[in-house]
Amino acid sequence: MKKLFNNYLDTFKGLSKEVWWLALITLINRAGTMVIPFLSLYLTEDLNFSLSNVGTLMVCFGLGSVSGSWLGGKLTDTIGYYKVMVRSLLSTGVLFIALQFLDTFYALCFGIFLVMLVADMFRPAMFVALSAYSKPENKTRSVTLIRLAINLGFSAGPAIGGIIITTMGYGGLFWVDGITCILATVVLIMVLNPKKSTVLDDILVTNPVSAYNDKAFTIFLIAMFLFGVIFLQYFSTMPIYYREIHVLSELEIGLLLGANGFFIFLLEMPLIKWLENSRLSKTELMLIGATLTTSSFIILNYTTWSGILIVGMFLMTIGEMIAFPFSNAFAMERAKKGNQGEYMALYSIAFSMAHIFGHKAGMQMVDGFGFDNTWYMITIIGGFCMLLLLILRSHLKLKKSF
Structure with missing residues (x-):
């Protein structure tokens, strides 16, 4: 110990x-x-x-x-x-x-x-x-x-x-x-x-590249916006799903959501330290994080067993622990060649935009189509996020080959 x-x-x-x-x-x-x-x-x-x-x-x-x-x-x-x-x-x-x-x-x-x-x-x-x-x-x-x-x-x-x-x-x-x-x-x-x-x-850039003209960064920002939209469902539509479909009490919902913070506090730093020593690129790690978070929704449709909620929360938490630190590190690394404030502002804005649209979109989907269909649609959004990260990886590899 x-x-x-x-x-x-x-x-x-x-x-x-x-x-x-x-x-x-x-x-x-x-x-x-x-x-x-x-x-x-x-x-x-x-x-x-x-x-x-x-x-x-x-x-x-x-x-x-x-x-x-x-x-x-x-x-x-x-x-x-x-x-x-x-x-x-x-x-x-x-x-x-x-x-x-x-x-x-x-x-x-x-x-x-x-x-x-x-x-x-x-x-x-x-x-x-x-x-x-x-x-x-x-x-x-x-x-x-x-x-x-x-x-x-x-x-x-x-x-x-x-x-x-x-x-x-x-x-x-x-x-x-x-x-x-x-x-x-x-x-x-x-x-x-x-x-x-x-x-x-100390980074001094004599001829800074505008973040708005950085194609790779634009692809990355759209992917992070989509990731933000799916991730935020855990703090808007998911508690309602816990209550209405699985009839959890406020205490049980609180404990389930609290487990997210507990796992992050306990596991995130050792996990990141371990992944930093792997051969995987930041883009590949973001892809793994997005895949795990997306899968936490689709598995809910295949069983009525309430234990699946714990599995889903664990998958989302691991996905979040991988996607957020490495996406942030990717943005900071990319910012070295341009106006750093501009790059980091756009990174922040991607998640602010997800807050504006994500909560409302999730609620409207649940209201119009029900929970099962909403989780399918969220999975499709996650699929687009993963596709963009694959495109980003290919784009960066192509740039390196020149």
Whole structure:
């Protein structure tokens, strides 16, 4: 057992202290965004908005996220990742506190859009910082550490948020969210100031290639958008499937979804370390991840046994653990030849777009065609994702041969 534990710890070795600080800042930031899981409840219960109005507000949420990712990429290439991260975190903290004082529909539409625009400027800047603070051979594991921080933050956030609502009401959420963002800013200034931090991979591109003219990257982005659409079904249509078809209780659904975070925390870093030492390319690993995630849907149609839900969740989790770190590493590697902020912004936008369309598309398919047919259609979407990744692999091999 001790040897197993030591081997697990060894998978974290070699990462720079700056990456660990960035992970801590991300953990504070993500745990602090506890308003987000409770936003729809706040809008319906506290402000008495209709479901239609809530849907419109969530569209503003998604549009703000897309706009913020794009703007964050532009600013990162212009003024640098450190300034963007500091200004984004600090402004997000102030805006979260201010958001609670908006109570009309149009004011909230603008407020939610503005909060997400400023908040998601952080993402492309953080990815570029992560690339700068990581040695080339450690980039995938650095991404994995950040993912662990995000997962821990998302796991802790709702639990803490529930306690805050019970004791302080919804208003307390906005104060705590704002204060944690400001605290994350203070930590960032103290430990990642350019005068104190060590850059391990300083990339200077004299003639940068635009990400918009990078054919391989365009194929990759479309594939990641499709992967995002299928992956997000586990957080929108799948819980309804658990409840309506397999009649699981809220506790059982919570445990099943919680197993996803537990497996990621326990297995992702050792798995990534092992796969990094394999002969498989990042594109091939993304293909494996997409295949596993897609197969987690189609298997549901071949048995009514509820145990298949655990199998499906395990397949999806392994697929996610492979696809996300290696797709992120692929994007950072590709960004070395162009405007890094622009590349990482488009990578973030691919998943923001999946959030905008994925949830709604899944719900409409379930409503119109039922669960079984929806899982077939999701499998077809996954098939297109895998086809694009095969095309990407062929395209990259052809480029190498010249």
